Amino acid sequence: MSGMLDGKTAVITGGASGIGRQIGRRYAEEGANLVVADLQNEPREGGTPLVEEAESMGVSATYVECDVTNTAQLQAAVDAADEFGGVDVMVNNAGIFRGKEFTAVEESEFDQMMDVNVKGVFFGAQAAAKKLLEDGREGSIINMSSVAGLTGSAQYTTYCASKGAVRLLSYSLASELGPEGIRVNAIHPGLIETEMTTEDVPIIGTEGGDQYKQSIPLGRWGEPADVADGALFLASDLSSYVNGESLVIDGGMTYA
Template identity: 65%
Template sequence: MSSMLTDRVAVITGASSGNGRAMARRFATEGADIVIADIQEEPREGGEPTHELIDSETDASATYVECDVTSRSELEDAVDAAEEYGGVDVMVNNAGIFHEDEFLEVDEETYDRMMDINVKGTFFGAQAAAKRMVDADGGSIINLSSVAGLEGSADYITYCGTKGAIRLLTYAMASNLGPDGIRVNAIHPGLIETTMTTEDVEIMGTDAEEGFVQAIPSRRAGQPEDVADAALYLASDLSDYVTGESLIVDGGMTNTQ
């Protein structure tokens, strides 16, 4: 086993499924102990719960903590759970939801739910971790935005708003927390094959998939492991002088359109 994250502890929200699950597994193979903070324990895509999979396939330790990221106290509890392993070194604010909408038809309930999960959850997840990291002389916070946070889309207006907010929050957090040795960066995934794109948006596995893929210079959809590799870089010492950055993981789609 390699050791890019040996003796590190990572808290990852939304890590039962999708990109979060891939990040948790990747970090664990590099030596990190993991707190899986998610509203449900069972992976949406099926299979063993993430913490059980990590325990069986790596030498790292992992625990599951039920966490609704719209609750500040539950986010605090998730970060506190890292104390079992020595305290949080890496915080990944990954939990989020997607909603396709038409601007003139968005209701207040939909808007509030999107903002509460995607933006409020990221803000207070980062805050909870940063409070501990200040006392520990630093750490890495990784916020999951999206290519939708870089450019607008008529069909995903509320989602774009939340992901754009995460991008700017990341820049502001990096400026605020840098003197305390805390790095804050954002990852902007493009089309990634998860249950979000197979079920929630229904792109993958449909006739629309070919059109999306042909717009990507790499000519393939991304996999959760692609996002996990990017997160590993930002979590590790390889990015020790990197903060306030947006790392785009989209096969070149955004910058070539």
């Protein structure tokens, strides 16, 4: 590896499993210290916890229990980066995925979607920005949106609304924080093979999903590593003039 993130510290919400875990691996490979902020330390997909993997790569890492709907816990996750010199990269990755007919959505379900997917990103970004400003440091904030936040989709109204909000929030923050040297960008993954798309809302591995895959120009489902490479770019100096961008990682499915 080239050490693209040597000396930097990244806080990753939802970092124990799925896409967040792979982002953490990629960052650790490139020399970043990690704060893994999640509801649990054990990966949903099984295997070695990210903190242990990262430490085996020679970087420092710590796990912080974090419910992103709790602003105090988000602040604690950002503060934990002080152990390694302070936050440089904030990845607001934690999120939930649900599908339901619009007329059947209950208020509690709407509130949960917005609390996790929007409030969690908003106040995660705020905690990181306040810390960076306090320390007089430049940094990168990466917010996980979705292709659903670009196009909308029947049966996924609350999810699409939440991810669309993340997209516009990211644009707004890029404008407000850019003059302070804090870049803010959004990633829009397509269908990525994780527990979220195989268990929470079973799409991948189903007959209907297999038919849908045929419409993806690259002819395959996305993998967490595909998203992690994009997140590495946005965290590194390679993207030093990239601010307010929506990075779509979907194999071409959105515009096919």
